[in-house]
Amino acid sequence: MNAKPQSGISEASHLSADVDVVLIGGGIMSATLGMLIRQMRPDWSIRTYERAPEVGTESSNAWNNAGTGHASLCELNYTPQREDGSIDTSKAVLVNEQFHESRLFWSFLVEQGVLPTPEQFVRPVPHMSYVSGEDDVAFLRKRYDVLKRIPLFESLELSDDTNTFQEWAPLMMAERDTSRPMAMTRSDAGTDVNFGALTRFLFGALQKSGTDSVHGHDVVNLERLINGGWRVTARDRSTGETSKVSARFVFVGAGGRAIHLLQKSGIEEAKGYGGFPVSGQFLRGINEDLIAMHRAKVYGQPQVSAPPMSMPHLDTRVIQGDRGLLFGPYAGFSPKYLKAGAYTDLLTSIKLDNLPTMLAVAKNELPLTLYLIKQVLQKHISRVEMLKDFVPSAQADDWTLIHAGMRVQTMKRTKKRRGELVFGTELVTAKDGTIAGLLGASPGASTSVSIMLGVLQRCFPNEYAEWKLRLTDIIPSHGVALAENPALLHEVELSTMKTLGLCG
Ligand SMILES: Cc1cc2nc3c(=O)[nH]c(=O)nc-3n(C[C@H](O)[C@H](O)[C@H](O)COP(=O)(O)OP(=O)(O)OC[C@H]3O[C@@H](n4cnc5c(N)ncnc54)[C@H](O)[C@@H]3O)c2cc1C
Incomplete structure (x- = not known):
């Protein structure tokens, strides 16, 4: 941000703002950004707004996402096959390094006593990939061979042996036709993360350190002030009263609704973005014997023309100490941009x-549209048929459908095709760095620390140069390619495994 220091926030602003920073939305992104800012500038005043009565109730809530600590240990779509048949590992490396940044930041906060005992928000759960059929088995082998050479993926094991499958994933082997070729990889370095609990802990700590956390208030408008900064208007959802606050910097961490607020800000950089809501659904195992038989997050290959976010996976979840079993995701349609959003969300964003x-x-992605229509029309029995690829012995009565969070699929204006889908997160920042907002989901919460470090870097370039030293103390891998620094990688792995209790 290019503004003049008042409470030190930046240069060139003559604005006497009520607060230095406003964070809109009580999800993992605002929580992480608030905590990073607290570490860099404990003297800055921060106000957060959340429209729900509590924080962490939308996509960050444990039941609204899959809780996978994405580290590319199992997600096959992070290693696409190039046309020449070789495997592109760049995304896998990036996501793994980003997850290390998250682990390091959480470890630091645990050591400082800011976060409580880690088992309340992160647990070790093996990550596995599973494929069947000759082509996919060949792909998994190739993927394994290439990843295994990168120090980040040393923990991966590959097997095509039925006895090993039986040991790794007994639930998946019951009543399975073993004549069809299959293969699995496994890493014991995987995690299940309760992002909802983490969000609540971070907000609790922010409040303790003086952050003004306002719940039950909808931010309804953003106006740019002539002398720099923003006026934020919020409406109390129980009384309907509105209030205003001026801030030097605003972060729009409103999840699915971020697009509406970025549009209200009128910033040029937000023009041309659209959002299409896809609701996530999972089958939840309700038979305790089945839950006890499975302990892993197992990712498979997506169906033909399915988007990458819909890769099927069979997941052990640990939520508030209770073990659960989920399979999905399936896609549903709702015009809402939040689970607790409004039916007019889609229409008013156009x-x-x-x-x-x-x-x-809509024109370029016809197969995807057809895929979504098919998903929406699916019945319980056909969902269970899809599950049978993972759990051949599945019985419809042992599973129930649950509705997870909304993913607002980002659409971006491009010169080449006029409009394209963006798979991943898209950070939108104004040129003067006074406002930033986040669109999109995957890999989302797992990489929240790296994404929010990106906000600091882009919006506070002057301060960032100063903060870098402190940030490197907190997150020693920050700015370092861990894939090329095995010594640092081992140090980082050991220390975070110990602090976060991830030793298996
Ligand atoms: C089905 C599904 C599965 C997923 N699985 C994974 C996974 O396994 N691993 C992973 O890392 N990520 C996963 N994700 C992605 C992850 O959940 C998100 O990236 C992350 O939770 C986004 O956090 P957020 O803070 O941006 O949004 P949210 O958690 O949605 O928070 C936004 C908040 O803003 C509030 N808000 C909105 N508008 C306003 C307003 N105008 N005023 C005030 N408050 C407002 C909302 O009420 C909400 O609380 C998944 C997502 C979905 C939907």
């Missing part, structure tokens, strides 16, 4: 600047 983008995506 503007003149993003209509061409949305129409272009």
Whole structure:
């Protein structure tokens, strides 16, 4: 941010703001950004707004996401096959390094007593990939061979042996036809993360350190002030009263609804973005014997023309100490941008600047549209049929459908195709760095620390140069390619495993 220091926030601003920073939305992203800012500038005043009565109730809530600590140990879509048949590992390396940044930041906060005992938000759960059929088995082998050479993936094991499958995933082997070729990889370095609990702990700690946390208030408008900064208008959802606050920096961490607020800000950088809501659904195992038989997160190959976010996975979850079993995701349709959003969300997000983008995506992505329609029309029995690829012995009565969070699929204006889908997170920042907002989901919460470090870097370039030293103390791998620094990698792995209790 290029502004003049008052309470030190930046240079060039003559604004006497009520607060230095406003964070809109009580999810993992605002929580992480607030905590990073607290570490760098404990003297800055921060106000957070959440429309729900509590924080961490939307996508960050444990039941609204899959809780996978994405580290590329099992997600096959992070290692696409190039046209020449070789495996592209760049995304896998990036996501793994980013998850190390998250682990390091959480470890630091545990050591400082800011976060409580880690088992309340992160647990070791093996990560596995599973494929069947000759082509996919060949792909998994190739993927394993190439990843195994990278120090980040040393923990991976590969097997095509039925006895080993039986040991790794007994639930998946019951009543299985073993004549069809299959293969699995496994890493014991995987995790299950309760991002909802983590969000609540971070907000609790922010409040203790003086952050003004306002719940039950919807931010309804953002106006740019002439002398720098923003006026934020919030409406109390129980009384309907509105209040205003001025801030030097605003972060729009409103999840699915971020697009509406970025549009209200009028910043040029937000023009042309559209969002299409896809609701996530899972089958939840309700038979305790089945839950006890499985302990892993097992990711498979997506169906033909399915988007990468819909890779099927069979997941052990640990939520508030209770072990659970989920399979999915399936896609549903709702015009809402939040689970607790409004039916008008989609309609009110359509503007003149993003209509061409949305129409272009509708035209370019016909197979995806057909896939979504098929998903929406699916019945319980056909969902169970899909599950049978993972659990051949599955009985419809042992599983129930649950509704997870909304993913607002980002559509972006592009020169080449007028409009494209963006798989991943998209950080939108104004040129002057006074406002930033986050669109999109995957790999989302797992990489929240790296994404929020990106906000600091882009919005506070002057301060960032100063903060870098302190940040490196907290997150020793920050700015370092761990894949090329095995010594640091081992140090980081050992220390975070010990502090976060991830020793298996
Ligand atoms: C089905 C599904 C599965 C997923 N699985 C994984 C996974 O396994 N691993 C992983 O790392 N990530 C996963 N994700 C992604 C992850 O959940 C998200 O990236 C992450 O939770 C986003 O956090 P957030 O803070 O941006 O949004 P949210 O947690 O949605 O928080 C946004 C908050 O803003 C509030 N808000 C909105 N508008 C306003 C307003 N105007 N005023 C005030 N408050 C407002 C909302 O009420 C909400 O609490 C998954 C997501 C989904 C939907």
